Amino acid sequence: MEGLSVKKSTLLGLWSFQFLTFMRRGVFYSFMYIYLFSLMGNVTTTAALGTLTMLMSAVGQNLLWGKISDRCRLRAKLVVVGEVVAGFTYIVVFFTHKFFIDAESNVAAGLALIVGLAVLEFFWSMSDVGWAALVTDITTPETRGGFIGAINFVMSIGRMTGIIMAGYLYEAGLGFRHGTIFYMVAAMLLIGAIIMWFVSRSIKPSTTLTFRDSAKTEKSDLASDFKAVSHSSIANERVFVWFLTSLTIIVLGAASVNQIFPLFLRLNDGLHASDLEVSFILSAWTLGGMTASLVAGRLADKLGRTTVILGGLLMAAATPLFYGMAPNVVFMAIIYGINGIAFMALQTAGFALAGDIIPEHRRGRLLSRYNTVMALSWGPAGLLIGGPIADIQTMVLGASAHPAYINAFVASSALILLGTLVFFATVKRPIQKIP
Numbered sequence: 001m002e003g004l005s006v007k008k009s010t011l012l013g014l015w016s017f018q019f020l021t022f023m024r025r026g027v028f029y030s031f032m033y034i035y036l037f038s039l040m041g042n043v044t045t046t047a048a049l050g051t052l053t054m055l056m057s058a059v060g061q062n063l064l065w066g067k068i069s070d071r072c073r074l075r076a077k078l079v080v081v082g083e084v085v086a087g088f089t090y091i092v093v094f095f096t097h098k099f100f101i102d103a104e105s106n107v108a109a110g111l112a113l114i115v116g117l118a119v120l121e122f123f124w125s126m127s128d129v130g131w132a133a134l135v136t137d138i139t140t141p142e143t144r145g146g147f148i149g150a151i152n153f154v155m156s157i158g159r160m161t162g163i164i165m166a167g168y169l170y171e172a173g174l175g176f177r178h179g180t181i182f183y184m185v186a187a188m189l190l191i192g193a194i195i196m197w198f199v200s201r202s203i204k205p206s207t208t209l210t211f212r213d214s215a216k217t218e219k220s221d222l223a224s225d226f227k228a229v230s231h232s233s234i235a236n237e238r239v240f241v242w243f244l245t246s247l248t249i250i251v252l253g254a255a256s257v258n259q260i261f262p263l264f265l266r267l268n269d270g271l272h273a274s275d276l277e278v279s280f281i282l283s284a285w286t287l288g289g290m291t292a293s294l295v296a297g298r299l300a301d302k303l304g305r306t307t308v309i310l311g312g313l314l315m316a317a318a319t320p321l322f323y324g325m326a327p328n329v330v331f332m333a334i335i336y337g338i339n340g341i342a343f344m345a346l347q348t349a350g351f352a353l354a355g356d357i358i359p360e361h362r363r364g365r366l367l368s369r370y371n372t373v374m375a376l377s378w379g380p381a382g383l384l385i386g387g388p389i390a391d392i393q394t395m396v397l398g399a400s401a402h403p404a405y406i407n408a409f410v411a412s413s414a415l416i417l418l419g420t421l422v423f424f425a426t427v428k429r430p431i432q433k434i435p
Contacts, residue, residue: 009202010199010202013195013196013198013199013202014135014151014199015150015151015154016195017079017192017195017196017199018151018154018155018158019154019155019157019158019161020158020188020191020192020195021155021158021188021192022155022156022158022159022162023158023159023161023162023165023188024162024184024185024188024189024192025159025162026158026159026160026161026162026163026164026165026166026286027162027163027165027166027169027181027184027185027188028162028166028181028185030162030163030166030167030170030262030278030279030282031166031170031175031176031262031275031278032049032113032176033046033047033049033258033259033262033263034170034262034263034266034278035170035173035176036049036110036113036114037263038106038173039106039107039109039110039113040106040107040110041107042387042391042395044382044383044387044388044391045110045387046259046382046387047259047380047381047382047383047386047387048114048383049113049114049117049118050258050259050377050380050382050383051380051382051383051384052114052115052117052118052121053117053118053120053121053375054121054372054375054376054380055118055380056118056119056121056122056125057121057122057124057125057128057371057372057375058125058368058372058375059122060121060122060123060125060126061125061126061128061129061368061371061372062365062368062369062372064126065078065125065126065129065130065364065368066129066364066365066366066367066368067364067365068126068364069129069130069133069363069364069365070133070361070362070363070364070365074130075130075131075133075134075137075200076130076134076196076197076199076200077130077200078126078127078129078130079126079127079130079131079134079193079196079200080193080196080197080200081126081127082123082124082125082126082127082128082130083124083127083189083190083192083193083196084189084190084193085120085123085124086120086123086124086127086189087186087187087189087190087193088186089116089119089120089123089124090120090182090185090186090189091182091183091186092116093112093113093116093117093120093182094179094182094183096112096116097109097112097113097116097176098177098179099112100112101177125371128371129364129367129368129371132351132363132367132368132370132371133363133364133367135147135148135151135351135355136355136358136363136367137363139355141355141356142301143301144301144352144355144356145296145297145298145299145300145301145305145348145349145352146297146298146301147297148297148348148351148352149293149294149295149296149297149298149300149348150293150294150297151293152289152293152297152344152347152348153290153293153294155293156286156287156289156290156293156344157290159286159289160283160286160287160290163279163282163283163286164279164283166181166279167275167276167278167279167280168276169181169184170275171275172275236357236358236359237357237358237359237362237366239357239427240354240357240358240366242422242426242427243350243353243354243357243423243426243427244369244370244373245422245426246419246420246422246423246426246427247350247370247373247374247419247423248373248376248419249415249416249418249419249422250313250316250346250415250416250419250420250423251373251374251376251377251381251419252376252380252381252384252385252415252419253381253385253411253412253413253414253415253416253417253418253419254316254343254377254381254412254415254416255376255377255381255382255386256381256382256384256385256386256389256408256411256412256415257320257382257386257405257408257409257412258377258381258382258386259382259386259387260382260386260387260390260405260408260409261323262278262282263401263405264323264401264402264405265277265278265281265332266278267401267402267405269400269401269402270402271326271328271329271332273329277329280329280333281329281332281333281336282336283333284333284334284336284337284340285336285337285339285340285343286340287337287340288336288337288338288339288340288341288344289340289341289343289344290344291341292312292340292341292342292344292345292348293344293348296308296312296344296345296348296349297348297349297352299349300348300349300352300353301352305349305350305352305353305356306349306353306423306427306428308345308348308349309345309346309349309350309353309423309428310420310423310424310428311345312341312342312343312344312345312346312349313342313346313416313419313420313423314342314420315338315339315341315342315345316339316342316343316346316416317413317416317417317420318413319335319336319338319339319342320339320409320410320412320413320416321409321410321413322335323335323336323406323409324402324405324406324409347374351370354366354367354370385408385411385412385415386408386411386412389404389407389408389411390404390405390408393407
């Protein structure tokens, strides 16, 4: 890819790693919440999985791994260690959960999954920090949007592949109970670690600092570009804080229904979707994201990051309102696919914007904060917002699940719209043009 200081073989390694990473996530998490719900019995408790894993990830990234990344200039090596630790820990978590399943204690088995995966995430989060800093290191503001878009496209293919595989592997929970899914994701993690080990050998310190080196070339007008954002690194960080503030509201709103949506698809008075139909709808989200990744990255480089982000936010706020109107699986897949376009446009342009604003010497630490905000989608939104909205209506007010879930979708749209207004007022207006 033009403008990157990496070999083609290294670029292929990065793409392969990202493909495996999101194929694994598609295989493991597409049905994990449905499986946990079958063990735990309510939405709020089920959402605790994402909440605890997010908190442990945030603690690891912000208190430890981000600082190590900046001080020791470790990027790919952090990814390697994180993937290896996660691979072995998955197996330990499986056997712990299986012990309680055999003892016919489903709630304890669910808690074992939640706690075990949360502990795993503390160490695994070093991989997230290393990856984010590495991607920012090897790109320049002129190429960052396009590169991230290409990486997200590969990521989307991997995720869709994993979701399709999950539709066959889940088997009404047997894929988790028998360990098939656990063994498969552990193997993917170890393969990914091997790939990144070779990548770490091909990327030298002198070739990873393209952000700094580019300032020495005639092609770079980085200094003048940043005047459109701010006149100092302090001002950049101030914009970054407001960006994270608006993004927090947006992610909480968008992700508050992540655990509810698969359950909504299975309702008898709704679509009553089968495992493969659920897999099809979730794959449509990824397919929409694949399309958006390539287009959004290029548009972010040409039209500006904030313009693309705003377009994605408007779509993200509108689509949940249509979930309850879907008459069939195909219509739902189309709507959810548009939601995928919105989220991937936000993720692609948002990461590029973060990379533009963050000073180089604080990349590890500030990208850890960005990762923490994005990780709110794992569960806190469902635990604090979506889960209680659904459970209060069904368990306290006596409403049926179908209208209760639809009300949660409306609340999701309202929060996204609020975050959009904050973003427009505090980030879009100060930044008239981002390179």
